[in-house]
Amino acid sequence: GENVEQHPSTLSVQEGDSAVIKCTYSDSASNYFPWYKQELGKRPQLIIDIRSNVGEKKDQRIAVTLNKTAKHFSLHITETQPEDSAVYFCAASLGIQGAQKLVFGQGTRLTINP
Amino acid sequence: DSGVTQTPKHLITATGQRVTLRCSPRSGDLSVYWYQQSLDQGLQFLIQYYNGEERAKGNILERFSAQQFPDLHSELNLSSLELGDSALYFCASSPRLGRGVPDTQYFGPGTRLTVL
Numbered sequence: 001g002e003n004v005e006q007h008p009s010t011l012s013v014q015e016g017d018s019a020v021i022k023c024t025y026s027d028s029a030s031n032y033f034p035w036y037k038q039e040l041g042k043r044p045q046l047i048i049d050i051r052s053n054v055g056e057k058k059d060q061r062i063a064v065t066l067n068k069t070a071k072h073f074s075l076h077i078t079e080t081q082p083e084d085s086a087v088y089f090c091a092a093s094l095g096i097q098g099a100q101k102l103v104f105g106q107g108t109r110l111t112i113n114p
Numbered sequence: 115d116s117g118v119t120q121t122p123k124h125l126i127t128a129t130g131q132r133v134t135l136r137c138s139p140r141s142g143d144l145s146v147y148w149y150q151q152s153l154d155q156g157l158q159f160l161i162q163y164y165n166g167e168e169r170a171k172g173n174i175l176e177r178f179s180a181q182q183f184p185d186l187h188s189e190l191n192l193s194s195l196e197l198g199d200s201a202l203y204f205c206a207s208s209p210r211l212g213r214g215v216p217d218t219q220y221f222g223p224g225t226r227l228t229v230l
Contacts, residue, residue, distance in 0.1 A: 032216035043116065043204060043221040044157070051216075089157060093216045099170035100208075100216045101147075104157040 002027040004092050006105025014113050019080055021108045023090035024072040030092040033066060033073045034102070038087045047088075048075070077110075085112045117141065118207050118222035126228045132193040135225045139186055139207030145169070146188040147208070147219060148180055152201040163188055195229045202226050 003026040013019050025033075034049035050057045050064045050073065057064050061080075066073040077084055087109050091102040117140035127133055139146050148160040159172035163182035174180075177195075182188040192199060202224045208217035 034218065036221075041226075043223050045116075046218060046220065049218060091157075099162065100145075100219075101159040101162060101170045101172055102149075102157075102219060103159065106156050 002030060002092055002094065002103040004090060004103050004105040006090050006108060008108060009106065010109045010111070012111045012113060013080055015080055015082060017080055019075075019077045019084070019110055019112075021075045021088055021090070021110070022072060023074070023092075023105050024070075025092040025103075026071070027092070027094060028068075028071060030094045032093040032100075033064070034091050034093075035062075035064060035075050036089045036091065036104075038089065038107075044089060080112045082112050082114055085110060116220040116222060118205060118220055120203075120205050120222040120225050122225060123223065124226050124228075126230065127195060128230055129195055129197060131195050131229075132191065133195065133227065135190040135192070135203050135205075135227075137188045137190070137205030137207075137222060139188070139205075140209075140220060143207035143209050143220075144186065145208045145210075145217065146182055146186070147206040148174075148188070148190050149204045149206065149221075150201050151204060151224075152198075155201075157204075160190070192227070197229050200227055200229045 006023045031052040036044035038044045063076045090105040119138045145164045147162045160174040162170040180190045204224045205222045206219040
């Protein structure tokens with residue numbers, strides 16, 4: 001089955017700097033890669049996603065890149081702000097005839113230092 | 115607010131008991147997914163229903179079961195509860211049958227289950 005590895009487990013950056021979180025997946029057939037942000041005790045909130053027919057997607061300060069050959073994808077946050085502090089999860093999914101399960105990485109606790 | 119609702123928010127019960135968690139998907143969404151989040155296991159997929167039918171299964175224990183009703187709300191039943199079942203249980207929903215194109219999943223606020 002699919003396995004997703006996420007690194008680093010914790011990341012601390014200065015406000016205004018960039019943060020990068022990396023994930024690798026095992027199933028080459030996976031075709032959907034979302035990123036979720038989760039604040040303490042709250043629901044995972046989708047921040048960006050990418051499908052396997054594109055290599056990069058950007059939404060304001062957030063970007064995701066996908067390398068299908070190497071089976072890895074990354075989240076880039078630029079100009080970080082204190083409100084970016086949270087746990088970030090990557091996930092990989094394969095949709096077959098409507099059956100879809102997200103396999104999540106173990107999470108990265110991002111801390112933005114003012 | 116994602117539009118997915120879950121009740122109750124918190125549930126405290128004893129070992130050996132049975133509980134039911136309820137989820138209402140976003141208006142128009144046909145798929146419902148259940149996830150378990152514990153400190154040591156992270157976010158784990160349990161099961162997916164589409165329009166009342168089971169579509170995908172993860173590492174769901176035999177003591178756990180789920181169903182989706184004609185009005186599309188879903189219930190997750192947990193029985194013979196153990197201490198290790200204490201976790202956050204999330205429901206998510208997505209709009210349509212992907213036919214090979216996975217859909218975006220929107221998560222509800224979760225139910226925190228504590229087994230004493």
